Amino acid sequence: MRALILCGGRGTRLGALTADTPKPLLPIDGEPLLGYTLALLARSGIPEVAINLHHLGSRIESYVGSGARFGAAVTYACEESLLGTAGTVRSLSGFFGEDDGLVLYGDLLLDVDLGAMTARHRACGASGTLMLHRRARSNSRVTMDSTDRIISFLERPSDSASPTPTSDTWVNSGVAILSRGLRDRIPSTLPCDLPRDLYAPLADRERLFGFPLSGYRCAIDSPARYEEACQAVREGRVRRPW
16 A cells, blocks of 8 residues: 655644744654654555645655655655645556555644554445544534444535534544545546545445544644644654654
């Protein structure tokens, strides 16, 4: 399996923190966030990695280089205009080939068992497996049946479109395993988004399964969440890259 780390976003919600630093390079207790992600992939036996670049992309490429010091072989996909999360996946069809592909958002600090997620994906014969966690407020709301098959995926729902979310509501975690067949269903229009243009319209027609989060995850989308991630590393709740 090969992996794609989505690193093209501007990180505007982080304000001054990302004015001169791409979000994947924000230091988390002394090490750039992207280093944690590459270390996780190496520990999980996923050394072949693609990284899409846009905002301050040259700095990301300078930090990662060939990927050898992270135990990875890195391919870069430079985007003059952002293709969207799904558009980037579609553009890298040659990189993924016929195999399943792992896709991770580049603003995530993670310490999770990707091996267990992969095993579950294959055991279910899934076309896609999405890591999910529970949260009251999020852009997505996901419903699963008793087998963890996703039967509904609502992206940015209005209050009238679904029940009021609670702390038990399943939401998208930004980590997914996508089969070749599912990747081929990505629309050709650009920009194109994974939750809005792939998961939501196909949830009741494809074999999409949820994989409940077990481990640590923090989406660094605000200064408060950035500090939370740094604190998690200082407290030993996340393994350091080396």
